[in-house]
Amino acid sequence: GQQLNQSPQSMFIQEGEDVSMNCTSSSIFNTWLWYKQEPGEGPVLLIALYKAGELTSNGRLTAQFGITRKDSFLNISASIPSDVGIYFCAGLRMDSNYQLIWGAGTKLIIKP
Amino acid sequence: SAVISQKPSRDICQRGTSLTIQCQVDSQVTMMFWYRQQPGQSLTLIATANQGSEATYESGFVIDKFPISRPNLTFSTLTVSNMSPEDSSIYLCSVVGLGGGTQYFGPGTRLTVL
Numbered sequence: 001g002q003q004l005n006q007s008p009q010s011m012f013i014q015e016g017e018d019v020s021m022n023c024t025s026s027s028i029f030n031t032w033l034w035y036k037q038e039p040g041e042g043p044v045l046l047i048a049l050y051k052a053g054e055l056t057s058n059g060r061l062t063a064q065f066g067i068t069r070k071d072s073f074l075n076i077s078a079s080i081p082s083d084v085g086i087y088f089c090a091g092l093r094m095d096s097n098y099q100l101i102w103g104a105g106t107k108l109i110i111k112p
Numbered sequence: 113s114a115v116i117s118q119k120p121s122r123d124i125c126q127r128g129t130s131l132t133i134q135c136q137v138d139s140q141v142t143m144m145f146w147y148r149q150q151p152g153q154s155l156t157l158i159a160t161a162n163q164g165s166e167a168t169y170e171s172g173f174v175i176d177k178f179p180i181s182r183p184n185l186t187f188s189t190l191t192v193s194n195m196s197p198e199d200s201s202i203y204l205c206s207v208v209g210l211g212g213g214t215q216y217f218g219p220g221t222r223l224t225v226l
Contacts, residue, residue, distance in 0.1 A: 003154065031214070033214055033215070035217075040219075040220075040222070041219055041220065042116075042204050042217035042218050042219045042220045043155070043204075043217045044217070045113070045214055045215075045216060048213070048214045088154060088155070090215075098143050098145075098160075098208050098215070099157060099160075100155075100157075100215060102154045102155050103154065104153075104154050105153075105154055
């Protein structure tokens, strides 16, 4: 099925570094969502974006809904060990009956 | 956000058997979904669980293999029938609250088929 283009696929960073990941699509979305999944758990919603150009923060996390409505990015500032996990973007179109289109995920690994 | 529980959390099953996974939400929700997630992969939607009627299945998933029930606004089951090793995966329940908006996920059921 359709999937968003999420990059990078994985990131190896030092603790304290900033992280940036993004998702793009050829389709327009009305909502962009960012989830984090840790081993053995379901995805946990981090940030929801509902309006083009919207910039929303959740602690050290900041996400933006692209002005074209075809992309979104997530930044994590000053990474810490508990940030490790897989981050997924997901897009929702109003005509899709709440069916999310998913990115492939970005695996974040923090080097000791 | 809704609190979602799934049972069992994990299971190891023999080929040819069936397993029913339960999803319970602590509040009424409008929509419930079942997803499958292969190891290291993204999520794939199996079906939308409709209250009081047949589930709506995505391409590649059929009712005979993945029968779904949703008797009320807070509970749903997914059965994985006649299992094979290819069915080994994480199965996730997801909901949308009465106010609409975003989807929330249960903790998942990790299924291994031998």
